[in-house]
Amino acid sequence: AQKITQTQPGMFVQEKEAVTLDCTYDTSDQSYGLFWYKQPSSGEMIFLIYQGSYDEQNATEGRYSLNFQKARKSANLVISASQLGDSAMYFCAMRLGRAQKLVFGQGTRLTINP
Amino acid sequence: DAGITQSPRYKITETGRQVTLMCHQTWSHSYMFWYRQDLGHGLRLIYYSAAADITDKGEVPDGYVVSRSKTENFPLTLESATRSQTSVYFCASSEFFMGQMNTEAFFGQGTRLTVV
Numbered sequence: 001a002q003k004i005t006q007t008q009p010g011m012f013v014q015e016k017e018a019v020t021l022d023c024t025y026d027t028s029d030q031s032y033g034l035f036w037y038k039q040p041s042s043g044e045m046i047f048l049i050y051q052g053s054y055d056e057q058n059a060t061e062g063r064y065s066l067n068f069q070k071a072r073k074s075a076n077l078v079i080s081a082s083q084l085g086d087s088a089m090y091f092c093a094m095r096l097g098r099a100q101k102l103v104f105g106q107g108t109r110l111t112i113n114p
Numbered sequence: 115d116a117g118i119t120q121s122p123r124y125k126i127t128e129t130g131r132q133v134t135l136m137c138h139q140t141w142s143h144s145y146m147f148w149y150r151q152d153l154g155h156g157l158r159l160i161y162y163s164a165a166a167d168i169t170d171k172g173e174v175p176d177g178y179v180v181s182r183s184k185t186e187n188f189p190l191t192l193e194s195a196t197r198s199q200t201s202v203y204f205c206a207s208s209e210f211f212m213g214q215m216n217t218e219a220f221f222g223q224g225t226r227l228t229v230v
Contacts, residue, residue, distance in 0.1 A: 007130070033216055045204065045221035052216060091156060093219075100164065100210060101172065102147060102219050105157035 002027050004094050004105035013082050013110045020067070021077040021108050023092035029053075032096050034075040039089040039107075048090075051075055059101065079110075087112045118142075120205050120222035127195050127229055135190045135225050137205030144210040146188040147219060148172075148180065150201040157185070157204065163188055195229045202226050 002049045003026040011020045014035045025034065036048040051066045059066040067076040079086055118139040127133045137146065146166050148221060149157040149172075152179040159172030161174045161180040169180050188207075192199055 009154075035218060043202075043224055045206075047218040047220075050216045050218060091158075098143060099169070101159060101162050102206070103159055103173070104149070104157040105190065106154065 002029075002094060002101070002103050003057050004092050004103055006092055006105035006108050007073075008108045009106070010109045010111070012113060015084060015112050016081055019079050019082050019086075019110065021067055021079075021090050021092075021110065023075045023077065023105060025073050025094050027073075029071060029096045030096055034066070034068070035093040035095070035102070036064070036075075036077045037091045037104075038091065039091065041088070045091075049077065053062060063094065082112050084112050084114060086110060118205060118207050118220055120203075120223045120225050123223060123225060125225060125227045126226070128158075129196060129229055130194050133192045133195055133227070135192075135203055135205075135227070137185055137188045137190070137222060138218075139207040141207065141209070141220075142185055143207035143220075145208040145219075146182065147180070147206040147208070148188065149204045149206065150174065150199075151153045151157075151204060151224075152201050160203075161191065192227075195227075199230050200227060200229045 005024045013095045032053045034051045049061045049064045065078045089107045091107045097104045121136045147162045148160040163169045163182045203221040203225045208219040209217045
């Protein structure tokens with residue numbers, strides 16, 4: 001089975017605060033990749049960050065970091081110093097080494113309040 | 115222009131009609147995907163393709179047909195459209211390198227389909 005679960009349908013955060021978006025995954029494969037995408041109100045899908053199952057360090061890309069806890073099968077996205085432009089839908093996704101198909105979670109709508 | 119394009123961007127069709135959504139990518143990526151996006155469900159994988167003439171079912175394939183005769187094109191056909199297929203459809207493409215997992219998928223702009 002290959003499943004991604006995002007349990008937070010919506011989150012509200014004050015500007016400049018850090019925010020953590022939760023993502024848990026389910027797979028019996030040892031080789032997999034985890035991705036986070038942002039979808040602003042305009043609708044396009046924007047790739048944010050990637051974490052490989054064999055990566056020993058947590059991935060970071062600017063204000064984005066991925067808190068990867070392999071034993072707990074979680075891959076939470078952390079956004080530091082949130083900005084109004086961070087308001088969007090955020091999707092967690094997983095790709096298995098074998099099948100290579102890319103499966104997404106239900107998404108979390110993040111709203112940054114001024 | 116390089117990229118991945120979907121057409122049409124908007125489509126209204128009647129129940130029972132056949133409709134085809136087009137997807138074209140210029141990178142020659144091996145993998146292509148079709149998703150539908152519905153409120154509360156996120157993006158659900160309909161079909162995907164590893165290469166020309168190789169396709170496989172995703173999570174919600176019923177009522178859809180795909181083909182991939184050329185690497186760059188991956189059309190999605192609704193054989194007999196139903197109201198439950200009203201959705202936003204996204205096509206995506208991704209390269210594949212053996213042993214590498216970090217190739218992200220690039221998405222088209224989406225097609226908003228309404229079945230009345």
